[in-house]
Amino acid sequence: MELDSLREAFDRVIEKRASSSAKAQEVIDQIVSEVEQAITKMQMMNTDSMGSADHSSILAELKAKFNELAPLNQLEGCQKELNVALSKYLKLLEKSFSPDISKAYRNVDFEASTINSIIANHFYRQGLFDLGDSFVRECGESDGAHLKLQFQEMYSILEAMQVRNLQCALSWAAKNHDQLLQNGSMLELKLHQLQFVEILTKGSRDEALKYARTHLVPFASLHKAEIQKLMACLLWADRLDQSPYAEFMSSTHWEKLAEELTHQFCSLLGQSSESPLGVAVSAGFQGLPTLLKLTTVMAAKKQEWQAMKQLPVPIDIGPEFQYHSVFVCPVLREQSSDENPPMLMPCGHVVSKQSIMKLSKSSSRPFKCPYCPSEAVASQCKQLHF
């Protein structure tokens, strides 16, 4: 973007501001020195007692000096240059940015209480409990208390993990053993694995072995390979860092596990691991430029923005925001639906059921795939479920 030229324009502002401010000081100093000279002259005259008729001439002289200095003009000149720099910068700013991003805003009731409870939940789920409490106090919205308690538990587990204490994490995982298994998560085993390595490097081989017997054995049938590697670690007890298993000691295991724990914890709570507020705002940043262009175009065509039920064009947001499979039939250019589902032809290409009906004249004859030379009959086509 034009950020470099903006910075240059702003450098001009900085320069002009500095010189304008220096000028003001200089002008004041000039006036002060003139007045002080005049005072000295008067005082000398008084001590000389040369007669005082000349005081008025000193004052007149001072006035003439002032006229010559024209301090106000000096100030004005500098200020003008500063104003020019400022307004050039402002113009560039208006040109480089979308000056009114509220153009695409719909004037609908965007209820503050709903937004407030979304924000309160956001603070709690990010672990910003003080901010959450302070926010709830100020806005008077208070239905986030439930979520707060749950996330407090999660953050206390994560904090303990930060100082390499796995007790809370392990007991949480044990408590939710069945559900974790159902999710296909190996979190519990991984936690025990970390604990085992921790004991092995800090404590003794015996202790580690004892730990393995009680805690790793239950996983043996499902995860033989992992357990074997861990057992091999016992051979290198006091020099694990030089062993083929040194990788077990890497601190990235801790970070990854904290991430996975967050993910699983949220999942068991029925929450997404990303803040939904964060997701909505990020999607907004990506989608708004297109919406702004669209409003401009629609305004030019005098089309109604405020009441439209569906956008006339797609908005390009990143694949990370795609939560639903959308199939658009490439022949009909229509989104598929229960009545018009996607169908797989024997060649592997996919079109909608209605397209196949059209191509096969209501299943009465074989037809050519619109995308390749192969032929198909309607009965060979298979409905797909994404």
Added chain:
Amino acid sequence: MEMAIDTPSPSPSASSAAAGRQTRAAESVRLEHQLLRVPLEALKSTVRTNHRLAEKEIAAVLSSASAAAAAPGGGGGGSGDAAAVDHLTSLVSRLHGLKRKMEEGARAEELQVQRCRARLNRLASASSGDDAEWEELRLKRILVDYMLRMSYYDTAAKLAETSGIQDLVDVDVFLDAKRVIDSLQNKEIAPALAWCAENRSRLKKSKSKLEFFLRLQEFVELVKAKNFMHAIAYARKYLSPWGATHMKELQRVTATLVFRSSTNCAPYKVLFEQNQWDSLVDQFKQEFCKLYGMTLEPLLNIYMQAGLTALKTPFCFDGNCPKEDPLSLPGFRKLAEPLPFSKQHHSKLVCYITKELMDTENPPLVFPNGYVYSTKALDEMAKKNGGKVTCPRTGDICNYTDLVKAYIS
């Protein structure tokens, strides 16, 4: 903005995805007008105040010096001499005072310059740093903006401080507004009028009626207090200048003299009601936002609306909307209700198992029963289970080799 693809891209589709991300990032930086505009307006206003002060004081000193020169007997007898010296000495100390004030003013300007600069740098770092961190701080900035507009000052200040983003948010600008808002809520009009006076020329340019409404309210309060003579004098002095442009409103309000505060006559009754003050607060907030080049709606609302519009599809309202979609939550659904649905021109398929996009890199594979999952997911499953794959939705089991590829155009 430069394309910052530093590793050779593995495939055309991956590089076009990266390019798409870059363009989107650059486009979203262009939305941040307010971030740069507000500190600039603050700087301009400080510069203006400082300049005006210098001009006024210097002009006063000059005219006072020339007045002394012109005074009859300026240099007359001995007492006159002493007076002339005293006079000039007082001018010197006045100038020293001005110099101090100008130094203070310059410091204030420098702080604002620094703030403008910090924000330019912040935007410049948008495409070069850690995206997740950048987005997190951006969200925090937007939350601070929301809270300031909603007058949740304590939390706003706390969030700004704990995240170290004081230079990127406008807490102090809003504290200025808070003074006026608080006083209006206490039914005091003076600070609001003072604010109008400070910004008179710019308010005039935008044809603001705020001052007029403030004057009307003050008049109504006099009527309410049965202070009729005073009210009439007030109207003559402060309301009549607006007659040329706002005669209708003026007439309506002055008619309250006849109706009194206990009236049941609808058009006049409302003028005496308490919520007139609330509407003054709203009007002030609007003028305030306009003056600083802010959007009238909180940024959060604007971005949320855009985001929810982009995310809104008919599938969001299905029973099995995944929890990662904000629109699976009742609060977001409620906010999205009056917004339009987004539109798709091209197929976008998301793997049921991994939630990842299925494209040419990770093509969709079809079970004999017609259920579709990504190659990545089924590949992994087959490796773990000796070449067998299970459809998680129907429980059907088949060989990996029985799966067929689907081509989606």
